[in-house]
Amino acid sequence: MAPLSERIVEYLPLLISGLWLTVAVTFLSLILATALGLLWATMRTSGNALIERPARYIVEFLRGIPILVVLFYIYFVMPELGVDLSAFQAGVIGLALTYSCYIGETFRGGIEAVDKGQVEAAKSIGMRHGKMMRRIVLPQAFRISLPPYGNNMVMLLKDSSQVSVISVAELTLQGKMLASSTFDNLTVFSMVAVLYLCLTIPLNFLMRRLELRMGASL
Amino acid sequence: MIRFENVHKSFGHIEVLKGIDGEVEKGQVACLIGASGSGKSTLLRCVNGLEDYQQGRILVDDQLVDAHAASIHDIRTRVAMVFQRFNLFPHMTALENVMEGPLHVLGEPRAEVRERAEEHLTRVGLADRVNSYPSALSGGQQQRVAIARALAMRPDAILLDEPTSALDPEMVGEVLTVLRDLAEERMTMLVVTHEIQFAREVASSVFFLDKGLIAEHGSAEEVLTRPQNARTQDFLRRVTHPV
Numbered sequence A: 001m002a003p004l005s006e007r008i009v010e011y012l013p014l015l016i017s018g019l020w021l022t023v024a025v026t027f028l029s030l031i032l033a034t035a036l037g038l039l040w041a042t043m044r045t046s047g048n049a050l051i052e053r054p055a056r057y058i059v060e061f062l063r064g065i066p067i068l069v070v071l072f073y074i075y076f077v078m079p080e081l082g083v084d085l086s087a088f089q090a091g092v093i094g095l096a097l098t099y100s101c102y103i104g105e106t107f108r109g110g111i112e113a114v115d116k117g118q119v120e121a122a123k124s125i126g127m128r129h130g131k132m133m134r135r136i137v138l139p140q141a142f143r144i145s146l147p148p149y150g151n152n153m154v155m156l157l158k159d160s161s162q163v164s165v166i167s168v169a170e171l172t173l174q175g176k177m178l179a180s181s182t183f184d185n186l187t188v189f190s191m192v193a194v195l196y197l198c199l200t201i202p203l204n205f206l207m208r209r210l211e212l213r214m215g216a217s218l
Numbered sequence B: 001m002i003r004f005e006n007v008h009k010s011f012g013h014i015e016v017l018k019g020i021d022g023e024v025e026k027g028q029v030a031c032l033i034g035a036s037g038s039g040k041s042t043l044l045r046c047v048n049g050l051e052d053y054q055q056g057r058i059l060v061d062d063q064l065v066d067a068h069a070a071s072i073h074d075i076r077t078r079v080a081m082v083f084q085r086f087n088l089f090p091h092m093t094a095l096e097n098v099m100e101g102p103l104h105v106l107g108e109p110r111a112e113v114r115e116r117a118e119e120h121l122t123r124v125g126l127a128d129r130v131n132s133y134p135s136a137l138s139g140g141q142q143q144r145v146a147i148a149r150a151l152a153m154r155p156d157a158i159l160l161d162e163p164t165s166a167l168d169p170e171m172v173g174e175v176l177t178v179l180r181d182l183a184e185e186r187m188t189m190l191v192v193t194h195e196i197q198f199a200r201e202v203a204s205s206v207f208f209l210d211k212g213l214i215a216e217h218g219s220a221e222e223v224l225t226r227p228q229n230a231r232t233q234d235f236l237r238r239v240t241h242p243v
Ligand SMILES: Nc1ncnc2c1ncn2[C@@H]1O[C@H](COP(=O)(O)OP(=O)(O)OP(=O)(O)O)[C@@H](O)[C@H]1O
Pocket: B011, B016, B034, B035, B036, B037, B038, B039, B040, B041, B042, B043
């Protein structure tokens, strides 16, 4: 076998290409999940049963299904219903749907933790519900939600490896393919783990910095 | 300006206001006193629709207050409120707190709003703290920002719910001074307060609320110095000579 350094150099380009796909899947599904989560959370705190209930059912429904099943469903079942999606698209949508529930619950907790006096102060200057949410409640809820949101983000990054089951060649799948063609399991999977850590450790650090900065102005 | 006609309010099965009548006239200061749990805050909150009521009428300048009607937003822009716990927006500076209503609710031009907000903060003695966040201000300073925020709406009346009772004793004076000035300028105010001396000085009329009913009502002199009702006498003895 070639020396370790040579093998690392040999494996790296493939794994890096997987890493980029991991970043892309994570980033896109995070944006989608955050937008949807915000939607679920504002619906659930609207104080109107007709708006609240659908959001509650959607969240409960999605949360009750394993991520893998959601992914299979979107990738294999949707085409039968006439919706053709690439593996990449299906992966992003599946992760986003599942994580929109966690993120939505995180935001909802944040919204409900905002002091009721804030709502009353906003109302007392004549603000209507929508503007009050945008200008007074959500900015404060966001700060409260930031730590759990950061956790969701890191979990989403790690769970992006699940899309390998529908053949999205992200980091985990690249690693698996590489390991089975080289039989060099130790080196390949160690590199895969280190590459994930290269993403998660800075992310955790960044979130902590952001929390400190936001906490300072409250 | 603000009129109560037979106002009844219940929380579930518990009736908290049992038929309130009374009026606060334009340019006058009315003080609302009474024991804890007598319904003072509830009555005040009904005026700007933070609570609804089940029976009777509350009128602001002959406009009916209905917490569930769209008109409530308009009424709130004309009747400002100052809270016991200030309730400043913590993510905004003092100046931004004061600008928020005129700028984002009334839609007035920014430059003008900013100039007036600075004036309001100056008049409550906070010219040098315009860029401070609430967390960097003392309780007394926060309450003065809250008063400036209410004034910035250029309201016809201000409701104040125990504006000094969350403050350390040495900060009560600075807030009362601001309120005395407002009274002198004939700002219409309905104030829930335990500061009997303050009420004596500024109140045109005083309402004594007892278990959801106005037990006594009259001039400050009548109610606070020569109370007729035994419960008023008893209450005043307790707040002016605390054990
Ligand atoms: N949201 C609510 N739900 C149920 N009961 C309430 C609610 N708010 C107030 N009450 C009850 O209504 C009664 C009157 O309360 P209110 O706050 O108006 O009294 P208060 O005169 O302002 O007292 P304090 O001097 O302690 O502020 C109390 O018995 C209180 O427990």
